[in-house]
Amino acid sequence: xxxxxxxxxxxxxxxxxxxFVAVDDLDLTVPQxxxxxxxxxxxxxxxxxxxxxxxxxxxxxxRVLIGETDITGLRPYKRPVNTVFQxxxxxxxxxxxxxxxxxxxxxGVQDFKKKTQDMLELVQLDGYAARKPTQLSGGQQQRxxxxxxxxxxxxxxxxxxxxxxxxxxxxRQMQIELKRIQxxxxxxxxxxxxxxxxxxxxxxxxAVMNHGVIEQMGxxxxxxxxxxxxxxxxxxxxxxxxxxxxxxxxxDSLVVDCEGQTIEVEASRSHVESGRAWLGVxxxxxxxxxxxxxDHAGANVLTGGKVSDVSFVGVSxxxxxxxxxxxxxxxxxxxxxxxxxxxxxDTVDLVWSPGHAFLLDAKQDAHxxxxxxxxxx
Amino acid sequence: xxxxxxxxxxxxxxVVDGETSRRRGWGWLLLVPGMLWLAVFFLFPTxxxxxxxxxxPSGSYETGYAMTWHFGNYADAVRDNFTLxxxxxxxxxxxxxxxxxxxxxxxxxIAFKAGRWKNFMLxxxxxxxxxxxxxxxxxxxxILSDQGPVTSFLQTIAVLPDDGRLxxxxxxxxxxxxxxxxxxxxLPLYASLDKVDYRLIEAAGDLxxxxxxxxxxxxxxxxxxxxxxxxxxxxIPACGDYINAELLxxxxxxxxxxxxxxxxxxxxxxxxxxSLSIILMAVVVLMVVFYVRRAGTEELV
Amino acid sequence: xxxxTAERSTAGPGTRPHARRSVGRWFxxxxxxxxxxxxxxxxxxxxxxxxxxxxxxxxGRSATAEFDAFTWHNWASICEPDGLCDSLKLSLxxxxxxxxxxxxxxxxxxxxxVRHSFRGRGAxxxxxxxPMATPEVVMGASLLAMFVSLGFDSILGFITLVIAHxxxxxxxxxxxxxxxLTGMDSRLEQAAMDLYANEWQTFxxxxxxxxxxGIVAAALLAFSLSFDDFIVSNFTAGQSVTFPLYIYGSxxxxxxxxxxxVGTIMFLVSFVFVIGGELWRMRRxxxx
Numbered sequence: 027x028x029x030x031x032x033x034x035x036x037x038x039x040x041x042x043x044x045x046f047v048a049v050d051d052l053d054l055t056v057p058q059x060x061x062x063x064x065x066x067x068x069x070x071x072x073x074x075x076x077x078x079x080x081x082x083x084x085x086x087x088x089r090v091l092i093g094e095t096d097i098t099g100l101r102p103y104k105r106p107v108n109t110v111f112q113x114x115x116x117x118x119x120x121x122x123x124x125x126x127x128x129x130x131x132x133x134g135v136q137d138f139k140k141k142t143q144d145m146l147e148l149v150q151l152d153g154y155a156a157r158k159p160t161q162l163s164g165g166q167q168q169r170x171x172x173x174x175x176x177x178x179x180x181x182x183x184x185x186x187x188x189x190x191x192x193x194x195x196x197x198r199q200m201q202i203e204l205k206r207i208q209x210x211x212x213x214x215x216x217x218x219x220x221x222x223x224x225x226x227x228x229x230x231x232x233a234v235m236n237h238g239v240i241e242q243m244g245x246x247x248x249x250x251x252x253x254x255x256x257x258x259x260x261x262x263x264x265x266x267x268x269x270x271x272x273x274x275x276x277x278d279s280l281v282v283d284c285e286g287q288t289i290e291v292e293a294s295r296s297h298v299e300s301g302r303a304w305l306g307v308x309x310x311x312x313x314x315x316x317x318x319x320x321d322h323a324g325a326n327v328l329t330g331g332k333v334s335d336v337s338f339v340g341v342s343x344x345x346x347x348x349x350x351x352x353x354x355x356x357x358x359x360x361x362x363x364x365x366x367x368x369x370x371x372d373t374v375d376l377v378w379s380p381g382h383a384f385l386l387d388a389k390q391d392a393h394x395x396x397x398x399x400x401x402x403x
Numbered sequence: 404x405x406x407x408x409x410x411x412x413x414x415x416x417x418v419v420d421g422e423t424s425r426r427r428g429w430g431w432l433l434l435v436p437g438m439l440w441l442a443v444f445f446l447f448p449t450x451x452x453x454x455x456x457x458x459x460p461s462g463s464y465e466t467g468y469a470m471t472w473h474f475g476n477y478a479d480a481v482r483d484n485f486t487l488x489x490x491x492x493x494x495x496x497x498x499x500x501x502x503x504x505x506x507x508x509x510x511x512x513i514a515f516k517a518g519r520w521k522n523f524m525l526x527x528x529x530x531x532x533x534x535x536x537x538x539x540x541x542x543x544x545x546i547l548s549d550q551g552p553v554t555s556f557l558q559t560i561a562v563l564p565d566d567g568r569l570x571x572x573x574x575x576x577x578x579x580x581x582x583x584x585x586x587x588x589x590l591p592l593y594a595s596l597d598k599v600d601y602r603l604i605e606a607a608g609d610l611x612x613x614x615x616x617x618x619x620x621x622x623x624x625x626x627x628x629x630x631x632x633x634x635x636x637x638x639i640p641a642c643g644d645y646i647n648a649e650l651l652x653x654x655x656x657x658x659x660x661x662x663x664x665x666x667x668x669x670x671x672x673x674x675x676x677x678s679l680s681i682i683l684m685a686v687v688v689l690m691v692v693f694y695v696r697r698a699g700t701e702e703l704v
Numbered sequence: 705x706x707x708x709t710a711e712r713s714t715a716g717p718g719t720r721p722h723a724r725r726s727v728g729r730w731f732x733x734x735x736x737x738x739x740x741x742x743x744x745x746x747x748x749x750x751x752x753x754x755x756x757x758x759x760x761x762x763x764g765r766s767a768t769a770e771f772d773a774f775t776w777h778n779w780a781s782i783c784e785p786d787g788l789c790d791s792l793k794l795s796l797x798x799x800x801x802x803x804x805x806x807x808x809x810x811x812x813x814x815x816x817x818v819r820h821s822f823r824g825r826g827a828x829x830x831x832x833x834x835p836m837a838t839p840e841v842v843m844g845a846s847l848l849a850m851f852v853s854l855g856f857d858s859i860l861g862f863i864t865l866v867i868a869h870x871x872x873x874x875x876x877x878x879x880x881x882x883x884x885l886t887g888m889d890s891r892l893e894q895a896a897m898d899l900y901a902n903e904w905q906t907f908x909x910x911x912x913x914x915x916x917x918g919i920v921a922a923a924l925l926a927f928s929l930s931f932d933d934f935i936v937s938n939f940t941a942g943q944s945v946t947f948p949l950y951i952y953g954s955x956x957x958x959x960x961x962x963x964x965x966v967g968t969i970m971f972l973v974s975f976v977f978v979i980g981g982e983l984w985r986m987r988r989x990x991x992x
Contacts, residue, residue, distance in 0.1 A: 082894050102897040109898045115891040119913045128909075129899035174899065430820025434828060437809035437874060444871045445835050448846035455849055505743045512740025524744065526978045531747045533974030534754060536932045537951040538967040541959075542750035542757075585747060635837075643839020646934060650955070660841040660935075667845050667939070677849070680842040688837050 031106075031181045032093020033058050034079060034214060039088035041074050041238075048074040050238035052088070056182070056216055056231075061208050063217045063229035067261070067395075071238040072218045073112075076184050079216065080109045092181055103132070108175035109184040113191050114167050116159035122146070122170055123155035129178040145177040148207070165196045172204070176211065185217045189224060201227045222262045226250070234258050236395070250308075254297050256386055259306050261395035266312070266355045269388065270305040272298060279380060285351045289326045295384045302388035309356035311382040314345055314374040316366060326383065328376045331355070333368050343367070347374060449684075456677035468673060480678040484662055488682070491658040494573065494648075495641035498580035502588040502637045503630065505581070510592035510629070511622075515601055525593070532586050540579055540650050547575050547651065571653045579647035587636035595629025596622075635691060642687055659683050751971055758964035778965045785960035791950035792966065798862065798946060799930040802869035806930075807923045809870070810877025811915075817878070818885040836875045843872060844939030851940065860942025868940040869933060873926035880925060884918025928974075 034056040041049040049071040056062045064072040077083040079090055081102035089098045097105050108129065117125050126145055130138035146152045149169040159167055168188060175183055188204070189197045205228050208215045219225050225232050226246040233243040234257070242249060242258045250262050259265040270284040279290040284305055291305065315322075317329065334354060335346035338361075345357040345368060355376065359365050368374060455468075456476055462468035481488070513524045531539070547553055547569040554570075557563035569575050603625065607617035623630075645660030654661075659679060666676035761775035783789035813832065817825060835843065847868050851860060892914065896906040934948040941949055951963055 080894075080898055082898070101902070102894070103900045103902050107898075109895070111891050111895055113891075115889060115895040117892060117895070117910060128896070128901070132900035132905060178899070430816050431822035431824075433812040433816035433820070437813040437878070438828065438831065440809055440871065440874060441831055441835065444847065444850075444867055445838075445843070446831065448850035449838075451850055451853065452842075452846040505746075508736050508739040509743040510740075512737045516737040516740070522982050523979075524740070526975070526982060527744050528747070530971065530975050530978065531751045532932075533928055534751060534967045534971040535948060535951060537934055537948050537955075538754055538963065539750040541951070541955060542753040546749065546753060582747070582750075585743075639837055640840060643841045643935075645841060660839065663841050663845060664935075664938070667848065673849065676845055680839075680845050684838050684842045687839060688834070691837050 031058060032091075032095070034182050034216065035089075035091040036075065036079075037089045037091065039075070039078060039090065040086045041071070041078060041083065042086045047238050049078070049085075052238070052240065054233060054240065054243075056214060058181075058214055059212050060230045061205065061215045061217065061228055063219060063225035063232045064235055065219055065222060065225040065232050065261075066235035067220055070235045072220075072235045073186055075235075076109070076186055076216060076218045079182065080107055080184055081105050082109075106181040107184060108178050108180040108182075109186060110171045110175050110188045112186040112188075114159075114171040116167055116170055116174070118159055120158075121155065122151065122157050122159065122162070125159065125170055126174045126177055128174065133178070141177055145173045148176075149173045164192050165200065168192060168200060172207070176207070176213070179211075180213065182214045182216060185215060187219055188217070189221075190219075197224070204228060226262070234261060236261075252295050252384055253306070254386070255394070256304060256306075256390040256392055257395035259384070259386065259395070260393070264309055264356060265306045266309060267304045267306050267386070267392045268349075268353065268355070270303050270385070272296075272300045272303055272385070280385065282385065284328065285349070287328055289328070289383070290380045291383050291385050292381055295381075298385050298387055304386040304388055304390065304392060306384045306386055307355075307378055307382060309344070310342070310358040310360075311378050312355070312357045313365070313377045314347060314357045314359065314368055315377055316368070317373045317375055319366075319375075322375070322377050324380075325377050326380055331374045331376055333370055333372045333374060336368065336370055347376060452677045453681055455673050456681050458674040458677075460672075460674045462674075463671070473674070476674050476678040477682065480675060480682060484659065484679060487657065487659045487662050488686075490656070491642055491660070491683075492686070494577055494580060494656075494658060495638050495644075498577050498584065498641050499588075499634050499638045501577070501581045502585055503592075503634060506585060506588035506592055506633065507630075510589050510596050513593055514596040514599075515604070528586055528589050528593075536583055537646065537650075540583065540646060543575070543579055543582065544570060544650055547578070570651060571656070573652070573656055575651040576648050576656045576658075579651045580641045580644060583644075583647065584637040584641055587640070588633040591633040591636060592626065592629040595626045595632075599625045631695065635694070639687055639691070643683060754964050754967040754971070757961065758968045760961055760964070762961055778961045782962050782965055785954075785958075785962050787945060788950060788960065788962060788966070791945045791947045794862070794865075794944060795931055795947040798865045798869055799927050801866045802873055802930045803923050803926045805866070805870040806873035806877050806926045807919060810874050810922060810926075811881050811919055813874075813878045814881035814885055818882055819890075832875050832878050835872060836879075840872070840933075840935040844868070844936040847871075847936070848939040857942070860940065861944040864940045864942065865937060865944070865946065868936045869930040872933070872936060873929055876925055876929060877922040880922035881915065881918045884915055884921075888914055 036052050036054040039049055039052040039054075040047065052071075052075060054075075064075060066072045074083060078085050081097070081100055081104075085098065089096055091097065092106060097107075117128070120128070123142055123146070127138050127142040130141055135141065143152065143155075146155060149172060151166060151169055151173065154162065154166065154170075159170065162170065168191070172188070185204075189200050192200060201224060204215075204217075208228075217225070217229060229246065231243065232246055232249055234241045234249065236257050242254045246262075249258060253259040253262065253265070256265075256267060259267065268284055270282045270289065272280050273283045273288075274281045275293070276290065278293050280293055280296045282289045282291055282303070282305060289305065296303075314331065314333070328349065330350040331347040333345055334348040337344045340361070342358045342360050345359065346354045347357055348354050357376065454470065457470065457472050457474065458468035458476075459471040459473055460476055460479070509528070513521055513528070517524045545551060549568050549570060551570075554563065554568060557569070558565055558567065563569070599622070604617070604622050607621035610617070642658075643660045645658055645664055648656050648658045648661055663676050663679045663683070666672045666679065670676075758778055759774050759776070761773040761777065813828075816822075817828065847864070851857070851864055856864060888911075892910055893906050896910040897903075901909060932948060933946075934952060937946050937949055938952070945953065947966075954960060954963065
């Protein structure tokens, strides 16, 4: 058995299926004890990366390490790594007890009965030991899959879309549950998902993957507040992207010309030095104010907007504002009673604080990472 | 059976599966013993049979046959036995169609209408066929005989003339074929109907005005793999069968199988028997390939 | 998919506007079941004959006539007709041996085809399919020709029968086991490997138990195909007599009524076997 603890590291990992490059020269360190999410759309290489950590897939190039131990060539059963499979892969011919005890028995653990019982209690399934997987509900099966992997106390637990098959309410519940269990056991969790909300709810650190490479890695707040690419800006939440030109510098900020109006963006949030750029602002960061109503000292303002659509969604009201250059921008306003409700056709200014926008490379696709209807669920 | 948990997996990664579920390596070695068996006891004798079919027909069992690449054997075989071939494929074809029209309602009833009696009905489909095929065919001979109940009944209701008979007619032979190959039709049909989501059939009933249209547009296409394998598993053995023709018919109803059997085992006319066999096999394989192409089911085995 | 419409239609038949249509539908529903049952009854007609005749005391020499008088004699004297029980023994021996061989070889082949990729899979599939597309009379004839040309005339019998039976069962075994394996989720084996089972343990603890229903079904199919085979056996048996050959041999001269008793036993054994298996499965399900 290899060393059971330490950081999980990918060094220069590449995986090709024929001509298709699933994972492209990936370098990644997952710190020991963290809850780490690999987030990306279908086919981005996240599951392939996970399977290479589990030993179910062999990398075309590169190394996988746990601590200082190279596990690249080890067979799956020699690795201190366990997996919660997509749609669980519970053994249908074995009882719940035998499913959970499977790994312990293979390793010849003496008190496997007690450990299995304890683990079933932890996931609140102690009354179900004698049943078969098909007699359990989706949520229960999910917990068995988790118990079956966790009971082995692996150095790293891999979760492949573990909540994908559950309905929304159960998924929310399990997200909190998983987070709690991870905090309790302190094992490194690597969680693969295409659901940005799930990743943000649970993970300490998220790596956003696209086309086999990591676009950006950081805490959920970092990724959301300061995305580096249009893909991240669109894949995590929603963003307004406006074509702009960097014209100069003023203190810690870049001065930007945006369709003839001057805007400032903090230099630490600018990923472009000069020339054309995408100016990005999250819809909830914008405030729509009837034209000429207020003084906006110190804030960025875009004038000349016209409300083209209003939808009331309870906690907030979502506006579409048509700008003079033809683009429609999204504005989400909390229904706190502090904002004047706006009507269709009202002329408005859009106001935001300079610390809330970001500047991205203009060569990137403004639609990258947007949810297409069939991805949505 | 595909997803163990009974819940469909969400957003599968398209690239991964299939590529990895099959390992490259020495796995093909598992194929070797079985393939050897097939090569030695099937391919080799078949090739040998092709050679036999080209022997000089003027030889005999006693004097032996000389290899003269006598392709004329084929022409002779077809010319002398043309009606036998036509009759064989006609009987087998009719029997297959009847099997399908009887087996389909049965399979449909078991799959969707039997409820908790489903498995019991399946058992009933198979059970009779564990009794010897010859015994069953001989029973039919009794049942269909001139004094038997079916003939008398049909004579009473005047479907059959008073001196009419069933035994020793094409009807009896085809009925025997239908009877004996029935489970080969019913079971594949059941297997593919059982996989169909019944809600789709209900939806069809909802979308199309007549149940018949719904059946034609939805149920039948969905069960097509079963129809294809069922008809093949019925048609192929029926083509080569000679027991039904022998026990339920007369030489007037004989099929190619009877001729091959006689040429081989009683006349010892090996070149003739071999060319008849090769022709039969070639025609069956061609029909199967054509049929499978038309039906559009790719993987046959 | 079609869920919403399906729900609507299941709610439909009970409601009033559809009343007339639903009467028709009620009838149509039962009609299919009725036809199905009729077909089943038809398949049992000869079985009824065989069972009835197994209690018949024939007056003449030939037994395939009508019911004359009731007797237990046929049941009490099954082995009385010359060679009947020997033919049964031979048939059992051949079928069991051929079943074991075909199941073993066929299962290995199915595993190779489903679980491994290699060049020539297409050709292998064709070679496996061809015996199924070959009429039995052709297969029997070609085997006999080969045995004769190789000078096996003297050993025609048990060995040649086993060779021939294994051959025609093999493809059916491959197809049956393959169907089961194709439906199996390869993730289950990956999960086992992930849980510290090495290749052999994975096979023994996960793959084999999951493939077992397919393998058992294949073996049953092979056995019934082999036990009942007449055509191929007729070519390859030489002087030995299997049970189907015995029946065939009896059909013209004395037809011993004991044959009907044997037929009835075959039916009953298989029936008890299959029904028993079904009951066992139901009980296990109920207990779980």
